Amino acid sequence: MSKSIAGPEIERLIQLLGKLPGLGPRSARRAALALVKRKETLLAPLARACTEVNEKVGVCTVCGNxxxxxxxxxxxxxxxxxxxxxxxxxxxxxxxxxxxxxxxxxxxxxxxxxxxxxxxxxxxxxxxxxxxxxxxxxxxxxxxxxxxxxxxxxxxxxxxxxxxxxxxxxxxxxxxxLAHGVPVGGELDYLDDGTLAAALKARTRF
Amino acid sequence: MSKSIAGPEIERLIQLLGKLPGLGPRSARRAALALVKRKETLLAPLARACTEVNEKVGVCTVCGNxxxxxxxxxxxxxxxxxxxxxxxxxxxxxxxxxxxxxxxxxxxxxxxxxxxxxxxxxxxxxxxxxxxxxxxxxxxxxxxxxxxxxxxxxxxxxxxxxxxxxxxxxxxxxxxxLAHGVPVGGELDYLDDGTLAAALKARTRF
Structure with missing residues (x-):
């Protein structure tokens, strides 16, 4: 948004939500409004969850998880x-x-x-x-x-x-x-040539 | 997710993000992971923004804004x-x-x-x-x-x-x-009959 409509706090929330994968500026506004409307059931728990993850979660020094x-x-x-x-x-x-x-x-x-x-x-x-x-x-x-x-x-x-x-x-x-091949439940007609060739090459006894 | 993989804190974050409009279970996982990866630049600011909006923002008793x-x-x-x-x-x-x-x-x-x-x-x-x-x-x-x-x-x-x-x-x-009519920049060919009829009826002098 070019100008502030709902105050800097909500604008900031919209801006941060818009940085999440899958949320554009428009859906970030919708998400922010949904949060404001459901303060007790959604916004407050999300604030707590974010704080908790931020404080407690880190990267495993062994495996990177x-x-x-x-x-x-x-x-x-x-x-x-x-x-x-x-x-x-x-x-x-x-x-x-x-x-x-x-x-x-x-x-x-x-x-x-x-x-x-x-x-x-x-x-x-x-x-x-x-x-x-x-x-x-x-x-x-x-x-x-x-x-x-x-x-x-x-x-x-x-x-x-x-x-x-x-x-x-x-x-x-x-x-x-990992083995290459036909995805389980997949239809041959929709598969790319490379996958089909790999699946044929790695065929197994029925 | 049927079973907890990344601990209850992240699971809770995924669950709450999945309640936002526009985010399904899959994109909620992606969003949560993006937050965990960008703790300083995204997760901590989002936690602060959520807390701030939760504390400060309310509904206007006059107009409902x-x-x-x-x-x-x-x-x-x-x-x-x-x-x-x-x-x-x-x-x-x-x-x-x-x-x-x-x-x-x-x-x-x-x-x-x-x-x-x-x-x-x-x-x-x-x-x-x-x-x-x-x-x-x-x-x-x-x-x-x-x-x-x-x-x-x-x-x-x-x-x-x-x-x-x-x-x-x-x-x-x-x-x-509000007036009914042709959207600015809209093409007649794509408009529904009701809008076209309303636009014709409410025609203005050129």
Whole structure:
């Protein structure tokens, strides 16, 4: 808004809400108004939740996950296989894998992918920490669960090279990646050629 | 999310963000993660802004606008024409009219429209307050800027009847409504028949 209509407090709230992903200036105004209208049930709890998360939540120094404890509750969980590390780009990918609940492993959050065009090199990511974890000798397998983009695959290749370099020190870690194929419930007609080719190539016995 | 992944604090934040208009469960997770990642620049300011709005902002007892002062800054503004009241359904409509900056008048926010199907009658809206303002004798014109929906027009008719009833007490207030017509910049081809018919009927000399 070019001029202040509802006072600086609401304007500030609208401005901050507009910085959230998925909210533009218009929906930020709608969200702010919804908050003002529901002060007791929404605004006050949101203020408390934001303050609480701000005070308590931090980044896990081991894996890069966000949690109220450090190391995070996943890194502390004794039921999880310590020898398997799933490498993801972002915490949101970690959450997606946890929702799927497919694997009781540990994680390592890179915090992005290598992207020379954006000036993001390996040193800007949490790769050094991953190599250190491998160096501890307790890691048997690293599963690269990075996105199937050019940047993701470049990062995967770099990490594979770094882990292969550990063999000189007598440390042998298996590096795997997620399978490519037809999404469960997906229709062939809508799939891209690359996925179809990969699914054909990696066909399994029925 | 069916199970807690990132601790109860973040879960609570996701849950509250998901109640905002325009944010579903998925975008609420993305928004929460964006907040956690930008604690200093986004999360802490948002916590402060929410707290501040919660403490300072309230509903104007005169017109129903939201502001940090009561009566609101629009009702206090001596440069605004006290004798003209623009009646709107919601504060967002007030903001839209203020952004347009077309009129330096006062407002009256109904807080909704009459909707028998939803059980919303005239007593559930801020109509009584509007009639009281008219009764003061300082109001010369009431502009009905309600939406051009069936409910909006029903509400407009009801208000018109109530204001007409004031004539018995010697109070004469002119009731007007927004013009119907072609939106500025709009293309005829995309307009509905009702709007075109209204625009033709209300044609003006060129």
């Amino acid at each position: 966000v949690d109220t404890v450090d190391p995070c509750s996943i890194c502390r969980d004794p039921r999880r296989d310590e020898s398997t590390i799933v490498v993801v780009e972002d915490v949101s990918d970690l959450w997606a894998l946890e929702r799927a609940g497919a694997m009781a492993a540990r994680y390592h959050v890179l915090g992005g992918v290598m992207s020379p065009l954006d000036g993001i090199g390996p040193d800007d990511l949490n790769i050094r920490g991953l190599i250190e974890r491998c160096r501890s000798g307790r890691v048997g397998e690293v599963i690269l669960a990075v996105n199937a983009t050019v940047e993701g695959q470049t990062t995967a290749h770099y990490i594979t090279g770094e882990i292969a370099g550990l063999k000189a020190d007598g440390i042998d870690v298996t590096v795997t990646r | 939201v502001d940090t002062v009561d009566p609101c800054s629009i009702c206090r503004d001596p440069r605004r024409d006290e004798s003209t009241i623009v009646v709107v359904e919601d504060v967002s409509d007030l903001w839209a009219l203020e952004r347009a900056g077309a009129m330096a008048a006062r407002y009256h926010v109904l807080g909704g429209v009459m909707s028998p199907l939803d059980g919303i009658g005239p007593d559930d809206l801020n109509i009584r307050g509007l009639i009281e303002r008219c009764r003061s004798g300082r109001v010369g014109e009431v502009i009905l800027a309600v939406n051009a929906t069936v409910e909006g027009q029903t509400t407009a008719h009801y208000i018109t009847g109530e204001i007409a009833g004031l004539k018995a007490d010697g109070i004469d207030v002119t009731v007007t409504r």
